[in-house]
Amino acid sequence: GAVVSQHPSWVICKSGTSVKIECRSLDFQATTMFWYRQFPKQSLMLMATSNEGSKATYEQGVEKDKFLINHASLTLSTLTVTSAHPEDSSFYICSGRDSLIETQYFGPGTRLLVL
Amino acid sequence: AQSVTQLDSQVPVFEEAPVELRCNYSSSVSVYLFWYVQYPNQGLQLLLKYLSGSTLVESINGFEAEFNKSQTSFHLRKPSVHISDTAEYFCAVSAPGGYQKVTFGTGTKLQVIP
Numbered sequence: 001g002a003v004v005s006q007h008p009s010w011v012i013c014k015s016g017t018s019v020k021i022e023c024r025s026l027d028f029q030a031t032t033m034f035w036y037r038q039f040p041k042q043s044l045m046l047m048a049t050s051n052e053g054s055k056a057t058y059e060q061g062v063e064k065d066k067f068l069i070n071h072a073s074l075t076l077s078t079l080t081v082t083s084a085h086p087e088d089s090s091f092y093i094c095s096g097r098d099s100l101i102e103t104q105y106f107g108p109g110t111r112l113l114v115l
Numbered sequence: 116a117q118s119v120t121q122l123d124s125q126v127p128v129f130e131e132a133p134v135e136l137r138c139n140y141s142s143s144v145s146v147y148l149f150w151y152v153q154y155p156n157q158g159l160q161l162l163l164k165y166l167s168g169s170t171l172v173e174s175i176n177g178f179e180a181e182f183n184k185s186q187t188s189f190h191l192r193k194p195s196v197h198i199s200d201t202a203e204y205f206c207a208v209s210a211p212g213g214y215q216k217v218t219f220g221t222g223t224k225l226q227v228i229p
Contacts, residue, residue, distance in 0.1 A: 006158070034216060043205060043221045044159070093158050095217075102147055102166055104209075104217050106159040 002028045004096050006107035013084055013114055020080045021110045023094030029074035030096030034104065035067070038091040050077050084114045117142040117208045121220035128196055129228050136191040136223045138180075138206030148189040149207040149217065150180055159205065165189065166211075176200075201227045 003026040013019050023033060031052050036044040048064075050056040050071040058064045066088075068080040077096075081088055095106040120139045128134045140146060147166050151159040163174040170182040180191045189206060206220040 004158075043219045046216055049216055095159075102209075102211065103149070103161065103164060105161065106151070108158040109156075111156070 002026075002096070002098055002103075002105040004030075004094065004105045004107040006094055006110050008110060009108060010111040011113070013112070015085050015114055016083055018080055018082045019084055019112060020078055021092055021094070021112075023077045023079070023096070023107050025075045025096035025098075025105070028096070028098045028100075028105075030077075031074060031099055032097040033071055033077040034095045034097070035069060035077075035079050036093045036095070038093060038109075044093060047079075081112065084112070086114045088112065089114045117146060117210065117218045119206050119208050119218055119220035121206055121223050123223050124221065125224045125226060127226045127228055130198055131195045133194050134192065134196050134200075134225065136204050136206075136225065138189045138191065138220060140187050140189065140206075140208045142187075142208060142210070144210050147209050147211055148180075148182055149209075150174075150178070150189070150191050151205045151207060151219075153203040153205065153222075155202075162191075162204070196225070196227050198227050198229060200225060 005024045007022045033050045035047045047062045048056045048058045050069045056069040071077040093109045095104045118141050149164045150162040152162045163172045165182045173179045178193045203222045205222045207217045209215045209217045
C-alpha cells in the first residue's frame with residue numbers, strides 16, 4: 001500500500017513552546033490530508049481536514065489557532081501545536097487520501113509529551 | 116452522516132482458533148468500508164477495504180470481511196489466528212467521492228492467547 005511518513009516520531013517539549021509535526025505522502029499525491037488525535041485506549045478523533053492550497057476545516061471543539069495546519073503541497077502537510085500545554089500530550093496521526101482509489105493511508109504517528 | 120459501531124471492545128481468542136470481529140454501520144448514502152489494524156505504539160495500517168463489486172474482500176494475511184448491506188455489517192473474520200495478530204482493529208466508513216472524511220469505530224482489541 002501507499003506510504004505516509006511523519007516526523008518526528010516522538011517529541012518531548014516544555015510547556016509554552018510550539019511543536020511542528022510533518023506529514024508526507026511518499027508515493028502518491030494527497031489532495032486531502034487529515035489530522036487525528038488518539039488518547040490511550042481510545043479511537044481516533046478527527047481534528048481537521050486539510051485540502052492542498054486552502055484553509056483547513058476544523059472539527060467542532062478543535063481550536064484552529066492552537067493547532068495550525070498548513071497543506072502547502074500535494075505531498076506535505078504540517079501540524080503546529082502552538083504554546084503547548086501538558087493536556088496537549090497525545091498521539092497525533094496524519095493520513096493522506098489517495099483520491100484515485102478512494103483510500104486513506106495513515107502515518108506512523110507522533111507521540112507528543114509536554115512537560 | 117455515517118457512524119460505526121464495534122460492540123466488542125476486547126476479544127480474547129486462543130492461537131489457531133477462528134475469530135470474528137463485529138462491525139455495524141449506519142449511513143443514509145452508499146458507503147465505503149475499511150478495516151485498519153494498529154499495533155502498539157504505531158499508526159494505522161489498512162487491512163482491507165470494500166468500495167464496490169464483490170462483497171467478500173480479503174487481506175494478504177488471511178483476514179476477510181463481507182459487506183452485508185441488508186444487515187449493515189462488515190464483520191472481520193480469520194479462520195485461524197496467530198500470536199502476531201494481537202492488535203487493535205478499527206472498522207471505518209466513508210461516503211464515496213470528494214473530500215469525505217472517514218468515521219472510525221471505537222476499536223476492538225484482539226488478544227491472541229498462546
